[in-house]
Amino acid sequence: MQRRSLLLATPALAGLALLPALGSAQTTPALPVLQVWKDPNCGCCKDWVEYLKRDGFQVQAFDTGNTAVRKRLGLPDKYGSCHTALIGGYVVEGHVNAREIRRLLAEKPKAIGLAVPGMPVGSPGMDGPEYGARKDPYDVVLVLTDGSSRVYQSYFRG
Incomplete structure (x- = not known):
């Protein structure tokens, strides 16, 4: 009798042993490294990185400035800001919110990347x-591959 109970319990125990593995398979995958080029003296760039x-x-x-990198990555100047980043093959220009970067990486649109042109206060x-x-x-x-753009997300609008 004991042996039968043990055998019946074994599949249940094996299933419980798999739960941690199943749970970890459902976690968010690690983000790729974000490389950012900025001026070494720019406080707002440092704050965005933090x-x-x-x-x-x-x-x-990289404290080497961003103008040459922006040009090399193919982002038109009209979307320019004080720092340029690259993550997962996408350009991220300016003070882009973390939420939108994560969304970009999840949706994987055919695009150059995201931009917040200028330096808007509150970003x-x-x-x-x-x-x-x-x-x-x-x-x-x-910013689409042809250099045009569309609003991805608006902030502080009524």
């Missing part, structure tokens, strides 16, 4: 205490 690190991104920063990295409670409306745009 913001992404707090959100779980691994960031490799990540441009939201320090020196700006008070000011939050200017801005758009994160998806």
